[in-house]
Amino acid sequence: MMSNTIDRLVEDLTPIKPLKNRDGIVLTLGLTAVFAAIVVMTLGIRGDIMMGMPHPMFFLRAGALLLLGVTSCYAVIAMGQPAVGNSFKGWIWALCAALLFPATAIVMALIAAPDNMAVFVPRYGLECLSVSALVGCGIATAQIGWLRRSAPVALNRAGWLVGISSGALGAAAYGLHCPFNGIFYIGLWYTLSVMICAFLGRLIVPHLIRW
Amino acid sequence: MIASEETLRHLMIKAQGGDKLCYSSLLVECEKWLRRYYARKINPSAIDDLVQETLISLHRKRSSYDPNRAFLPWLAAIGRYRWIDSLRKIYRHEHDQLYEEMVADPQDEGVTAKVSLERLLGMIPPKQAEVISLVKIEGLSIIEASAKTGQSESLVKVNIHRGLKKLSSMVETE
Numbered sequence: 118m119m120s121n122t123i124d125r126l127v128e129d130l131t132p133i134k135p136l137k138n139r140d141g142i143v144l145t146l147g148l149t150a151v152f153a154a155i156v157v158m159t160l161g162i163r164g165d166i167m168m169g170m171p172h173p174m175f176f177l178r179a180g181a182l183l184l185l186g187v188t189s190c191y192a193v194i195a196m197g198q199p200a201v202g203n204s205f206k207g208w209i210w211a212l213c214a215a216l217l218f219p220a221t222a223i224v225m226a227l228i229a230a231p232d233n234m235a236v237f238v239p240r241y242g243l244e245c246l247s248v249s250a251l252v253g254c255g256i257a258t259a260q261i262g263w264l265r266r267s268a269p270v271a272l273n274r275a276g277w278l279v280g281i282s283s284g285a286l287g288a289a290a291y292g293l294h295c296p297f298n299g300i301f302y303i304g305l306w307y308t309l310s311v312m313i314c315a316f317l318g319r320l321i322v323p324h325l326i327r328w
Numbered sequence: 329m330i331a332s333e334e335t336l337r338h339l340m341i342k343a344q345g346g347d348k349l350c351y352s353s354l355l356v357e358c359e360k361w362l363r364r365y366y367a368r369k370i371n372p373s374a375i376d377d378l379v380q381e382t383l384i385s386l387h388r389k390r391s392s393y394d395p396n397r398a399f400l401p402w403l404a405a406i407g408r409y410r411w412i413d414s415l416r417k418i419y420r421h422e423h424d425q426l427y428e429e430m431v432a433d434p435q436d437e438g439v440t441a442k443v444s445l446e447r448l449l450g451m452i453p454p455k456q457a458e459v460i461s462l463v464k465i466e467g468l469s470i471i472e473a474s475a476k477t478g479q480s481e482s483l484v485k486v487n488i489h490r491g492l493k494k495l496s497s498m499v500e501t502e
Contacts, residue, residue: 119359119376119379119380122380122383122384123352123355123356123359123383124352126351126355126383126384126387127348127351127352127355128348129387130343130346130348130351130387131346132344132345132346133344133346133390133391134344134391135344135391135392135393135394135395136391136392136394137394196500197392198392198393198394198397198402199392199402199405199406199409199499199500200397200398200401200402200404200405200500201401201404201405201408201443201499201500202401202443202500202501203405203500203501204501205501266391266392267389267391267392268385268389268392268405268406270405270406270408270409270499270500271496271497271499271500272496273496273497274497328385328388328389328409
């Protein structure tokens with residue numbers, strides 16, 4: 118029986134090109150750039166960027182989201198080439214850095230109520246949430262396609278990481294339009310956006326990976 | 329005698345290029361390696377199926393092997409994944425002997441120790457490892473495992489579930 122299986126597999130052999138991590142990362146980041154351009158063209162760019170004087174919070178927020186998005190993207194792509202002894206811990210530090218935003222928002226809220234009530238206006242927040250998540254879903258398709266071609270052996274972790282990565286990159290793309298700089302707004306809506314994408318990734322992605 | 333890491337790596341690189349002769353040799357060597365790898369770590373009656381499934385996974389996912397990296401850790405990661413998947417499916421299989429010949433003649437001892445299934449089982453709490461071994465590997469029923477370990481039946485089930493979940497999360501990292 119085993120020799121039949123081996124004969125069948127040998128018969129089925131065709132030359133293949135080994136997957137390269139670099140291709141997966143370039144594909145994901147390229148798609149992020151395309152979505153960022155679409156956000157800017159359809160919703161418009163932040164006024165302070167347009168004037169050439171971006172607010173410092175824009176850099177902090179974009180930096181934290183990109184760091185989280187890129188490190189978790191690297192972990193997702195590397196998971197496609199399994200090997201005992203692999204370690205994917207870099208994204209954890211980026212996640213800790215990104216969590217400073219909601220943590221600061223909570224501490225500040227305990228000290229004083231938010232002065233800008235825009236944070237509680239669902240219209241703005243829901244736009245942030247829905248656009249970020251939508252862009253995130255688009256970015257996730259590239260990562261899911263990569264994982265289906267490759268061989269991830271920890272499916273649940275792959276799901277979490279796809280969600281975190283695509284959610285963070287989607288939020289970073291939307292950040293080019295988002296005019297709000299308040300810590301409460303960022304701590305609430307951006308955190309929710311990445312969290313929702315992470316949970317969706319955990320729920321959906323493992324079922325889409327085929328062995 | 330199983331081929332060395334370097335030989336297996338060389339055969340895999342040739343196989344990725346479409347060399348059927350090398351691929352055939354590689355699969356034969358991998359079959360031998362996997363039989364030893366799974367020895368005592370699954371019910372003997374399930375080994376044939378598990379080795380076959382792992383070879384099919386190797387075939388389907390052969391593009392995920394990076395020619396610049398070692399071969400056995402890659403094969404072991406796929407092997408562990410398939411093993412845990414197989415443990416999940418197994419409930420009770422009668423058996424009364426282990427194939428002694430499968431545990432002899434270890435190759436690449438350093439690599440094998442690092443990627444071994446014993447090591448993986450050793451990373452989870454002893455109570456979870458014990459009931460997984462009794463129920464999923466030795467083929468005892470939940471009731472028998474409960475009587476043998478002193479854990480309640482529901483605790484045996486919970487420990488198996490938690491243990492397998494933990495093993496899944498450690499396929500590559502430990």
